[in-house]
Amino acid sequence: MTEEINKAFDQLQSGNTILYPTDTVWGLGCDATNAEAVAKIYALKNREESKALICLVSDIRMLERYIEEIPEVAYELLEATNTPTTIIYDNPVGIAKNLVSADKTLAIRIPDDEFCQKLIRKFKRPIVSTSANIAGQPTPKTYKEISPEILKGVDYVVNLQNNKKASKPSTIIQLRSNGEIKVIRA
16 A cells, blocks of 8 residues: 555656545645646546535645634534535635635545545645546446546546445535534535
């Protein structure tokens, strides 16, 4: 795993895209602070930039560096949940502008996955995590279901295919600064 973390780290440092296993489904990723790298993900997925992407952080401290003000309920949710949960926050800072939604929000998850945790900690910045599919196509549940277009279009494929079991996307909850809570995907 260490070798794959180092290879993925080098790709992220170079502004490239990676295909990697997460705590949910296989993800397409890049440096979430690099607008050119984020644009590559949108192009690879054939996805409009107005449709937001998720990014991953290693822990609460990293989350606090990239969100202006975290609602108190977010801490409670993150502590209470036992399934992968992505939270949409208001007013992200220090993130590529094309990753921030028009309503000035950003979806962030703290993954419970050893590879993701070690990679993000080594990289010291958030990484994009979006399902490894062309926009409008089904989300692949296993590595074998990833389309040839994605496999050929990504700069690096993390070689941990045998370690990832079929899973499902995370729950998505939006927390607004005004206290509004909305479940986007259960």
